[in-house]
Amino acid sequence: MTMEPEIVVSLNGVSKTFRDFWLRPTVVAVDALSLGVRRGEVFGLLGPNGSGKSTTIKMILGLLSPSAGEVRLFGLGPRSVAARRRLGYLPELSYLHPFLTAAETLRYYAGLCSLPRREASRRTRELLAMVGLEEVANRPVGGFSKGMARRVALASALVGRPELLVLDEPTSGLDPISTKEVKTLVKALARGGMTVLTTSHMLADAEDICDRVMILNHGKSVAEGRVAELGTSLEEFFLAKVGDVQDFALAPFLKG
Amino acid sequence: MKPYVSITLATALEVASSPLSLLVMLAAMALEVFAPVFHYHQFGDPTRMARDAALSALFTCGAVFAVFGAIRAVRREIETGTQEMALAHAVARGGFFLAKAAGVAVAFAVFAAAVSGTAVTMFTGAAIGGAIAEQTAQLARVYGPCVAAGVAAIVLPLVLAAALNRFFRFRFVLTAFFIAAGVSVAGGAVSAALSGGDCLRLVPAVVLVACPALVLLSAAAAFAVRFRANAAAALCGVVLAAMLPAMDVYYRAESLSRGGSIPLGDVALAFAAALPAVAGFLIFGIHFSLNRE
Ligand SMILES: Nc1ncnc2c1ncn2[C@@H]1O[C@H](COP(=O)(O)OP(=O)(O)OP(=O)(O)O)[C@@H](O)[C@H]1O
Ligand SMILES: [Mg+2]
Numbered sequence A: 001m002t003m004e005p006e007i008v009v010s011l012n013g014v015s016k017t018f019r020d021f022w023l024r025p026t027v028v029a030v031d032a033l034s035l036g037v038r039r040g041e042v043f044g045l046l047g048p049n050g051s052g053k054s055t056t057i058k059m060i061l062g063l064l065s066p067s068a069g070e071v072r073l074f075g076l077g078p079r080s081v082a083a084r085r086r087l088g089y090l091p092e093l094s095y096l097h098p099f100l101t102a103a104e105t106l107r108y109y110a111g112l113c114s115l116p117r118r119e120a121s122r123r124t125r126e127l128l129a130m131v132g133l134e135e136v137a138n139r140p141v142g143g144f145s146k147g148m149a150r151r152v153a154l155a156s157a158l159v160g161r162p163e164l165l166v167l168d169e170p171t172s173g174l175d176p177i178s179t180k181e182v183k184t185l186v187k188a189l190a191r192g193g194m195t196v197l198t199t200s201h202m203l204a205d206a207e208d209i210c211d212r213v214m215i216l217n218h219g220k221s222v223a224e225g226r227v228a229e230l231g232t233s234l235e236e237f238f239l240a241k242v243g244d245v246q247d248f249a250l251a252p253f254l255k256g
Numbered sequence B: 001m002k003p004y005v006s007i008t009l010a011t012a013l014e015v016a017s018s019p020l021s022l023l024v025m026l027a028a029m030a031l032e033v034f035a036p037v038f039h040y041h042q043f044g045d046p047t048r049m050a051r052d053a054a055l056s057a058l059f060t061c062g063a064v065f066a067v068f069g070a071i072r073a074v075r076r077e078i079e080t081g082t083q084e085m086a087l088a089h090a091v092a093r094g095g096f097f098l099a100k101a102a103g104v105a106v107a108f109a110v111f112a113a114a115v116s117g118t119a120v121t122m123f124t125g126a127a128i129g130g131a132i133a134e135q136t137a138q139l140a141r142v143y144g145p146c147v148a149a150g151v152a153a154i155v156l157p158l159v160l161a162a163a164l165n166r167f168f169r170f171r172f173v174l175t176a177f178f179i180a181a182g183v184s185v186a187g188g189a190v191s192a193a194l195s196g197g198d199c200l201r202l203v204p205a206v207v208l209v210a211c212p213a214l215v216l217l218s219a220a221a222a223f224a225v226r227f228r229a230n231a232a233a234a235l236c237g238v239v240l241a242a243m244l245p246a247m248d249v250y251y252r253a254e255s256l257s258r259g260g261s262i263p264l265g266d267v268a269l270a271f272a273a274a275l276p277a278v279a280g281f282l283i284f285g286i287h288f289s290l291n292r293e
Helices: A053-060 A102-112 A117-130 A146-158 A176-191 A203-209 A234-242 B002-016 B019-040 B046-080 B082-087 B093-136 B139-168 B172-194 B198-226 B229-249 B253-257 B264-291
Strands: A007-019 A025-038 A042-046 A068-073 A087-090 A164-168 A195-200 A212-217 A220-226
Touching: A007 A053, A025 A042, A025 A053, A025 A068, A025 A195, A025 A220, A042 A053, A042 A176, A042 A203, A053 A068, A053 A164, A053 A195, A087 A146, A102 A117, A102 A146, A102 B002, A117 A146, A146 A164, A146 A176, A164 A176, A176 A195, A176 A203, A195 A203, A203 A234, A212 A234, A220 A234, B002 B046, B002 B093, B002 B172, B019 B046, B019 B093, B019 B139, B019 B172, B046 B082, B046 B093, B046 B198, B046 B229, B046 B253, B082 B093, B093 B139, B093 B172, B093 B198, B093 B264, B139 B172, B172 B198, B198 B229, B198 B253, B198 B264, B229 B264, B253 B264
Parallel strands: A042 A195, A042 A212, A087 A164, A164 A195
Antiparallel strands: A007 A025, A007 A068, A212 A220
16 A cells, blocks of 8 residues: 655635625635645646636735635644744735845744744855855845845745745746746755745746646646646647637737 | 734834924924024023923824834835734734734834933023023023033934945935934933932823823824825814813813922823723724734
């Protein structure tokens, strides 16, 4: 008998309906979604804009509560403080305190991870070097470019040496070289045993780093599987599954 | 506990580095320095004038400091998404709210200490100056130096902070805030030593007048979790209006600054009025925090 790998994140029939002031439903962002992320794998949540990727991630982190279904994080409820002690989160937009410097930002998050002072300073230096921001360590992040802010946010997610890393579009705002660096980093972290849950639009990137992917459309899972077993490229597979979503009515602009 | 201490400290520093906080603190100090001076020419009892000016500066400016400090500290985290970052850590929602409110309270304590320091200085100055003026009938010669010292206490921190910013890259507002507070407290300590500690009776009076500001602080923090800045400020206005008729519970200057034993009953009554209100608003804030998406 083989040992089943431990499930780190599990969603069971999870739905999220956003409501207006009068509690009328406005959007069904996630619809009866079930998934399981296994320890040590890189799991990709893919899907077009507005398909519910970020909403799913926020429910996993306990930032949004599901309207139906059950979310489990390390076997605990996502609102449990103990479960969140073991994860690192990179949000879709790099939310940073503009008045803190890069080094202060990392030290602040080291404090939130309860790292002792000495270790916090060491970790700060280490991570700033890793994301290539040593030279601007003492500049307030409010003045950083989008890509620089992204690097600070990524470093913040890694401060507490998490077991599970949750990345919402990790490469958005990064140039091609930085994108490649982030992919290399994620692969290295995964090899070191970290579980990674990531979202992306960049199918080629997802193909490179993910062991398993799930494709969402309109809040529902339309396909799930191991990247190695797809047979086609992820891009073809994705387009076949999501079909012709036409967000832009381009025809009138393309005439003549 | 460590995450909450980090949040409290970061919040206190954020409030202290806000230009509005510095401005309100300097305005309070200026009120304390100048308000009595204008009256010396007309009325007697300059010590009383200095005391009342200090307490009213603390109450009015303290309310502004507490309300806007708390609203800004809470709203900015919500609106810029940094709250989401914090709550993705091992941080409980209620604890996050309490740590934010505590951070604003720490900054407010520095503000109140600065205002008390100036109050003690002006009280002592008025006692000495008033006595001299009565004997010599030369008002200008006594009050001139007093006002000059007051102006210097307000301007010097700004100049010093500008220099530290220019040459050592210190943060201007934060540095000015702490230097101004430090100068004021040091001035108060020197005055207290000069006057044999008599003027220190002003301190409990100051603490009591700070109580309604703490009520407003907790109300503002709680409302800011649920409502936008303008709405939260308006609701704080309602809380203030509700408190005004009973303000004399907190205004115990007469009984506290008089000689003899301190009337503990008055002090207890003021705390009994403030504590349940502070606790109530904090519970509201925790409730709002737990239920917000
Ligand atoms: N706070 C909210 N209130 C109301 N509707 C929301 C809220 N957040 C998300 N939605 C809606 O939920 C749906 C899914 O949004 P979500 O942000 O999860 O998409 P996404 O897959 O992350 O998209 P993108 O790739 O553009 O980031 C969208 O229709 C969006 O309008
Ligand atoms: Mg998204």
